[in-house]
Amino acid sequence: MKQPIRMFGIGLLTAGVIMLGTYFFFSGSVNTVDNLTNDELVSIIEEKGYHVLSNSEYIAASVNESSAQSEESKENNKNAESDNSSTDQEKEDSANDKEKDQAEEDKPKTYTLHIEEGMASSDISSSLEENEIIDDSSEFNDYMEENDYSLRVQLGEFEVNSDMSLYEIAEAITR
CATH class of the missing domain: 3.30.1490.480 (Endolytic murein transglycosylase)
Incomplete structure (x- = not known):
């Protein structure tokens, strides 16, 4: 019984030594994000087709976007006001339709x-x-x-x- 256990232990020790040697000799130098400078990171990102913005560029883009949205909402409000000028008959018809729909749902x-x-x-x-x-x-x-x-x-x-x-x-x- 001692012989198989010893052989199993020797096999585990051998496999561990082989894995350790492989890790140290073949891992090489791997560049991680921590090892790269900001300029290197930016160049890598731009090579992949992305665009990098500085803080000031980001803020300017955000402000421009929000002002464009506020202009769109103003235009929508103007369109809504012109739509609100529909006739009283249309309002009565829509109210009657709503009552009929609600009666059917009930x-x-x-x-x-x-x-x-x-x-x-x-x-x-x-x-x-x-x-x-x-x-x-x-x-x-x-x-x-x-x-x-x-x-x-x-x-x-x-x-x-x-x-x-x-x-x-x-x-x-x-x-």
Whole structure:
């Protein structure tokens, strides 16, 4: 038993000596960022196609950019003022459209869910999400798993709507 352990130790020592020798003899002189001067760094960066700015050049460029943005915002404000001069009829029409859209959004959506044999609970939740009955199919899947509803899903057609809670939907499809 001592012989294999000694040979393993000698092998490790030999590998360490070889790696140490390789590191010292073949590493050479590597230029790191710490060893280079600023002028050398700038020339290397410019060779790669970048442009180096001094602090004063950067500040000047930033000021010019912010003044250009403020001029653009002034032009946008002028355009907005000219757009605001639309007729009262257009305003009334848009207000009526908004009211109709909101009334449609407030109306609960109903859906007849068809559950067939072999249908997974993930398929059911995806179908409910596609028809805008639930907001998040993974949340419904998690709810079904945590409350042991996924094993009690019944076959058939079930009427569900978007006003129902996850509990109510789960109860409806497991009866």
